[in-house]
Amino acid sequence: MHDLVAFLEANSALVLANPAVFATFAVLFGGGGFIVGRYLLTERIANLESRIARRDEEIAELKGEEKAPKRELSMVPLIGTAAIYHDEPERLPMLGVQLPAQRKGNQRV
Numbered sequence: 001m002h003d004l005v006a007f008l009e010a011n012s013a014l015v016l017a018n019p020a021v022f023a024t025f026a027v028l029f030g031g032g033g034f035i036v037g038r039y040l041l042t043e044r045i046a047n048l049e050s051r052i053a054r055r056d057e058e059i060a061e062l063k064g065e066e067k068a069p070k071r072e073l074s075m076v077p078l079i080g081t082a083a084i085y086h087d088e089p090e091r092l093p094m095l096g097v098q099l100p101a102q103r104k105g106n107q108r109v
Helices: 002-010 012-017 019-064
Strands: none
Touching: 002 012, 012 019
């Protein structure tokens, strides 16, 4: 910025003598720089806009889903099932009967 001020001070007589030409060149170079920059950054701007749109769609999908999936009921009936041990018939569990391993004095587990 200091260089620009020094340049204008050194050429102030030229700028003051022809202000219309100076303003014309300033508008041409300033506008040209803006157009070139806009053209070069158009792809980046479009990319960012598409990413924002995709994120918005993902957020809408996630809000539409349930918080926790519903659990399906088991197809195996758990009430009234018993484990059958073929090699130890005394260990058959029966409702209301204490298992042999639970009895006092039974050392066999």
